[in-house]
Amino acid sequence: AEANVGVVGLAAMGASLSRNLARHGYKVAVYNRTYARTENFMKNYASEGEFFPSKTVREFVDSLEKPRVAIIMVKAGQPTDDVIEELAAVMDKGDIIVDAGNAYFKDTMRREKAMAARGIHFVGCGVSGGEEGALLGPSMMPGGSDESWERLKPMFEAIAAKASDGTPCVAHIGPNGAGHFVKMVHNGIEYADMQLIAESYDLMRRGLKMTPAEIGDVFEQWNKTDLDSYLVEITAEVLHKVDDKTGMPLVDVIVDHAGMKGTGTWTVQTALSLEVPVTGIAEAVFARGLSGQTELREKAQADPFDGPDPKFDVDDEQRDDFIEHIRKALYASKIVAYAQGFNEIAAAGKHYGWDIDMAEVARIWRAGCIIRAKFLDRISEAFESGTADISLLFAPYFKSGIQEDEPSWRAVVEQAVRHGIPCPVFSSSLAYFDGLRSKRLPASLIQGQRDLFGAHTYQRVDEPGVFHTLWTEPGKPEIKEK
Numbered sequence: 001a002e003a004n005v006g007v008v009g010l011a012a013m014g015a016s017l018s019r020n021l022a023r024h025g026y027k028v029a030v031y032n033r034t035y036a037r038t039e040n041f042m043k044n045y046a047s048e049g050e051f052f053p054s055k056t057v058r059e060f061v062d063s064l065e066k067p068r069v070a071i072i073m074v075k076a077g078q079p080t081d082d083v084i085e086e087l088a089a090v091m092d093k094g095d096i097i098v099d100a101g102n103a104y105f106k107d108t109m110r111r112e113k114a115m116a117a118r119g120i121h122f123v124g125c126g127v128s129g130g131e132e133g134a135l136l137g138p139s140m141m142p143g144g145s146d147e148s149w150e151r152l153k154p155m156f157e158a159i160a161a162k163a164s165d166g167t168p169c170v171a172h173i174g175p176n177g178a179g180h181f182v183k184m185v186h187n188g189i190e191y192a193d194m195q196l197i198a199e200s201y202d203l204m205r206r207g208l209k210m211t212p213a214e215i216g217d218v219f220e221q222w223n224k225t226d227l228d229s230y231l232v233e234i235t236a237e238v239l240h241k242v243d244d245k246t247g248m249p250l251v252d253v254i255v256d257h258a259g260m261k262g263t264g265t266w267t268v269q270t271a272l273s274l275e276v277p278v279t280g281i282a283e284a285v286f287a288r289g290l291s292g293q294t295e296l297r298e299k300a301q302a303d304p305f306d307g308p309d310p311k312f313d314v315d316d317e318q319r320d321d322f323i324e325h326i327r328k329a330l331y332a333s334k335i336v337a338y339a340q341g342f343n344e345i346a347a348a349g350k351h352y353g354w355d356i357d358m359a360e361v362a363r364i365w366r367a368g369c370i371i372r373a374k375f376l377d378r379i380s381e382a383f384e385s386g387t388a389d390i391s392l393l394f395a396p397y398f399k400s401g402i403q404e405d406e407p408s409w410r411a412v413v414e415q416a417v418r419h420g421i422p423c424p425v426f427s428s429s430l431a432y433f434d435g436l437r438s439k440r441l442p443a444s445l446i447q448g449q450r451d452l453f454g455a456h457t458y459q460r461v462d463e464p465g466v467f468h469t470l471w472t473e474p475g476k477p478e479i480k481e482k
């Protein structure tokens, strides 16, 4: 037993994580189902640190110092269950299994329970940042027992990304599924963020007739504002890229079907069951869905609907001002999407009894992960100050920001609607904001309809209790139910 930690699964993510650990002075046991991958790993990276390759799970477990730490980085789903079972069969009480793959949080809860019953700590750890993040420092969201966190903390703090103030982007999120839950919502927010950027691009491209390179320049400028973020930065790079084969902007030769692996869908499904409106994330997932509806989209081209010309009523002198409106609309919508995501985390925290520190979540997303952005500092401060408890939108910094941007936001959505350029996340975020502003919502009418067709009852504004109107018997008084 010589290795400090072990990694199971040496595909892109596991290999990078193993190298990251070794580069920080940890002795790393490595195991992969297919030994050829292990051999290949050793051939390429053995010189980077101290690795202990194993051919079997038993050999791998035996090479670990106690209490053992085994990090699983294999395909999510059944393969993860298989590997957990193989490890648990030869591990001892007090050992720690970390699943660093993209597990569904309910699977993590199930696995944690099963392992706890066998005396093994199971940690579900969200890892963001892709292959490069895993190698150079990811954002890490572990969930599990306090005891396991104590053992993992120094190691995870060493390998995690460091924010600009030097703090590691890892924190103990909570018990069992809390870490994977937060990672899931991170991905949901990422969907919304990417869609908002894509909508901004589309508005400039079609509404303002700008070229991809010109729009790339705009994103480059935006990256020096409140929007400073990894996604805005890479957007500029993508838009500036010219296709080698055709000499065209690369974005014009890429098929416009957005792929997805499911974490966005999970975020929305979970939000629905927790009854948290995450309209920005949901519209972003649906927008990807629509992009992939080939048959529907082909039919709509072959049998077209009439509509307005997608050119905005903006002349050349007004163009820069309108670009600034789009920037503000993007910022306001982005705040809404984040606020909704954090509301989902808070609701899950309540529902599952996790004590999640929102300020900490914002803090560990500041570096390493895909949604890393300057304004996460502000989000973290907002939660710390207690002004964002109900919603991020009420924290003074964001409230005044959104208030200032509101006219631009509305102007952009108005032009987009008038000229037929879809901007589902811009417009649904604005609708959410206006919903919050409304003293009375038409939900009263819905309650009336529900009471009429289904005797679902309603509450009154002037009297406590539950009421039902005798709709079919005019003249009869409404009756009160207990």
Ligand code: NDP
Residues within 6 Å of the ligand: 008, 009, 010, 011, 012, 013, 014, 032, 033, 034, 037, 073, 074, 075, 076, 078, 079, 080, 082, 083, 100, 101, 102, 103, 127, 128, 129, 130, 131
């Ligand atoms: P893959 O998801 O492609 O999985 C390949 C690895 O899983 C190989 O090591 C493979 O072993 C192993 N594996 C598959 N089935 C089994 C099984 N039944 N038993 C044992 N091992 C099995 O690898 P990635 O590196 O891309 O991703 C690893 C994890 O990280 C996944 O959960 C993924 O969702 C997540 N991920 C996270 C990212 C992030 O940004 N956080 C990015 C990419 C992935 P073999 O060589 O024998 O086939």
